[in-house]
Amino acid sequence: RAAAPMLAEAAARIACPQIRNRATIGGNLCNASPAADTAVPLILLDAVLEIAACRPNGTATREIPIAGFFRGPGSTALQPGEVLTCIRFKPLPTGSFCAWDKFGTRPAMEIAVASVGVVLHRVEGRVVDARVAYGSVAPIPLRGRQAESVLVDQPLSREVVDRCVAAAGEEISPITDIRAGEGYRREIVGVLLRRMLE
Numbered sequence: 081r082a083a084a085p086m087l088a089e090a091a092a093r094i095a096c097p098q099i100r101n102r103a104t105i106g107g108n109l110c111n112a113s114p115a116a117d118t119a120v121p122l123i124l125l126d127a128v129l130e131i132a133a134c135r136p137n138g139t140a141t142r143e144i145p146i147a148g149f150f151r152g153p154g155s156t157a158l159q160p161g162e163v164l165t166c167i168r169f170k171p172l173p174t175g176s177f178c179a180w181d182k183f184g185t186r187p188a189m190e191i192a193v194a195s196v197g198v199v200l201h202r203v204e205g206r207v208v209d210a211r212v213a214y215g216s217v218a219p220i221p222l223r224g225r226q227a228e229s230v231l232v233d234q235p236l237s238r239e240v241v242d243r244c245v246a247a248a249g250e251e252i253s254p255i256t257d258i259r260a261g262e263g264y265r266r267e268i269v270g271v272l273l274r275r276m277l278e
Contacts, residue, residue: 082171083169083171083172084121084125084169084171084172084178085178086121086124086178086179086180086197086199087118087121087122087125087180089121089180090117090118090120090121090180090182090195091105091117091118093117093182093190094108094117094118095189096188096189105118105122105167106164106167109122109129109146109149109156109164109167110156110158110164111154112150112151112152112153112154112155112156112220113153113154114153114215114216114217114218114219114220114221115191115192115195115215115216116215116221117182117192117195117215119146119150119213119215119221120180120195120196120197120213120214120215120221121180121197121213122146122167122169123146123147123197123211123213123221123222123223124178124180124197124198124199124211124212124213125169125170125172125199126145126146126147126169126170126211127145127146127167127168127169128143128144128145128146128167128168128169129143129144129145129146129149129164129166129167129168130142130143130164130165130166130167130168131143131144131157131158131162131163131164131165132162132163132165133159133161133162133163134161141165144157147223150220150221151220152219152220153219153220172199173201173209175201175202176199176200176201176209177198177199177200177201177202178197178198178199178200179197179198179276180195180196180197180198181195181196181197181272181275181276182194182195182196182215182216183195183268183272184259185259185260191216191259192215192216193216193259193260193264193265193268194214194215194216194217194254194260194265194268194269194272195214195215195216195272196212196213196214196215196248196269196272196273196276197211197212197213197214198210198211198212198273198276198277199211200231200236202236205235205236206233206234206235207231207232207233207234207235207236208232208233209232210227210228210231210232211223211224211228212224212227212228212231212244212248212273214248214252214269216254216265217252217253217254217265217266217269218252218253218254219253222251222252224247224248224251225251226247226248226250226251227244227245227247227248227251227273229247230243230244230247231244231277236277241274241277241278244273244277245270245273245274245277248269248270248273249266249269249270252265252266252269254266254269
């Protein structure tokens with residue numbers, strides 16, 4: 081909670097208490113759902129995943145930045161015989177603003193129609209570092225590079241917030257499925273992002 085409050089919040093809203101008591105964050109990532117609740121906070125934290133596999137000459141390990149871990153729905157960079165053994169990230173800098181939220185259509189066992197996360201660091205009213213990420217609005221959990229570029233070196237004015245929301249709409253690629261339509265997901269991303277920035 082101290083080092084990454086948005087990760088703690090996301091982990092506390094996965095599925096239901098019974099599942100949370102048995103589940104792991106590693107399992108949430110390795111399932112490779114675009115709606116994985118912990119993926120967006122870990123993308124914002126620039127997490128690095130340690131992967132291990134038993135080989136004839138001993139255990140082999142490698143590291144994968146989380147941005148390169150997801151390959152598509154249900155697909156990751158894990159090779160046959162590999163397992164995720166560790167997730168590492170640095171605590172957020174002191175004074176950072178962070179937020180994460182998801183929207184779902186039911187109060188329990190809520191699968192995200194869309195999720196958004198933001199980390200901002202400001203100095204004298206100007207954003208000096210920005211991270212934005214989305215879930216459930218692309219084939220993989222997605223870093224919002226275009227939205228970030230709008231925010232950096234700017235004050236959080238109404239115009240900048242408007243441009244950031246517009247940039248977010250351009251870089252996501254939501255689908256229509258049983259849980260929500262493409263247009264509705266775009267609207268939700270804009271609403272969540274705007275609330276966080278305001």
